[in-house]
Amino acid sequence: MSTSTLTQRSLLGLKDMAREEITELLERAGYWEARPEKLTPVLQGKFVANMFFENSTRTRFSFEVAQKRLGAEVLNFSAAVSSVQKGESIYDTVRTLESMGIDAGIIRLKPIGVLAELATRVKVPLINAGDGNNEHPTQALLDLYTIRKQFGALQDLTVTIIGDVLHSRVARSNLWAMKKLGMQVRFCSPPSMAARELDVPYVTMEEALKSDVIMMLRVQLERHENGEFESAEAYREHYGLTVERAASIAPHAIIMHPAPINRDVEIDDELVEHPQSRIFQQMQNGVAVRMAVIERALG
Incomplete structure (x- = not known):
């Protein structure tokens, strides 16, 4: 060949x-x-x-x-x-x-x-x-496929990727592909988990919840031994998709996660199969x- x-x-x-x-x-x-x-x-x-x-x-x-x-x-x-x-x-x-x-x-x-x-x-x-x-190109492709099935088109959709962007290959592959397809990509993460070398705007958790697609990342706190959070509970409080936060997302918005999932850390247990969740559809x-x-x- x-x-x-x-x-x-x-x-x-x-x-x-x-x-x-x-x-x-x-x-x-x-x-x-x-x-x-x-x-x-x-x-x-x-x-x-x-x-x-x-x-x-x-x-x-x-x-x-x-x-x-x-x-x-x-x-x-x-x-x-x-x-x-x-x-x-x-x-x-x-x-x-x-x-x-x-x-x-x-x-x-x-x-x-x-x-x-x-x-x-x-x-x-x-x-x-x-x-x-x-x-992680096939993960990003299946994410795009899931989003396109939901919305019919990708152009101009707003996606916020939330969590440990620094260590995330999923965030990088999605970023490259989504920008090519005309999507608006933002990140939301603690300062110690940010990837500042990537040209992406960072938004607050409150702003992230206004997106068309809210994509949570698995967080591994052991990678950040000197980070801001001493416990999974502290991370959830500041950057987790809790039931209370999910109540404010738009009716058309969807929740995504590349899995495996830390339930009750980056996303509350009862949101994994919420009507607006597409986590198992992604798989x-x-x-x-x-x-x-x-x-x-x-x-």
């Missing part, structure tokens, strides 16, 4: 993806969601490896369901039980699986920059399932979106 074809079929991030390509993937996800049958074996005879060098349950299962619905043969690789624990490099592992004949690789890893380098050294398309705090939409991405990777 030529370098240009590999680049076209790989999905390393949304920062450098054209608006038209993003829209095409959303359209194709709509096609797959509308298919009544669970199995459409268009990728029969293709081998796809899920290479997770960082733990994940939700994302890996979503990719695996998408792969199996397309009829692909799935190989699941976990770093916790692999030679990587014995000192083998990520590159060696990927090259080993490539040598065995895989047709595409889904990769999640912690180090930033490794995936982009890997993509130049292997000859199969790679799909980013999350790399460090850099990007449902992730399968169709990943079917579109995998289909693109394998031509």
Whole structure:
């Protein structure tokens, strides 16, 4: 496969993806969601490896369901039980699986920059399932797909992403894609969780609640040992989507969260399945979106 074809079929991030390509993937996800049958074996005879060098349950299962619905043969690789624990490099592992004949690789890893380098050294398309705090493109695509299903269009919608932006790959991928699609993106976070290198306005929690889309991020207070908040309760009080705060959002607005969820920290338990919540719909939409991405990777 030529370098240009590999680049076209790989999905390393949304920062450098054209608006038209993003829209095409959303359209194709709509096609797959509308298919009544669970199995459409268009990728029969293709081998796809899920290479997770960082733990994940939700994302890996979503990719695996998408792969199996397309009829692909799935190989699941976990770093916790692999030679990587014995000192083998990520590159060696990927090259080993490539040598065995895989047709595409889904990769999640912690180090930033490794995936982009890997993509130049292997000859199969790679799909980013999350790399460090850099990007999580399929999560952003499923978020966009969910929003578009709700509102019919994306242009001029206001989205506020609330929480630990500093460590969030979801916030970054959404930011890059949403701006290309004409959406207004704002962040709301404690100062210690802000990503000031990103060109995004920060708003207060009160202002955030006036958005069309209120997207909560999972907060990991252990990453901020010297931050403003000593407890989950203190974080919830200042930046959590509480029942009281949710009462003030517009009737048309929706609540989102990339999951996993810390109930009663960034979002109150009873709001997770609130009529305006789209959290479980996001997970449902992730399968169709990943079917579109995998289909693109394998031509």
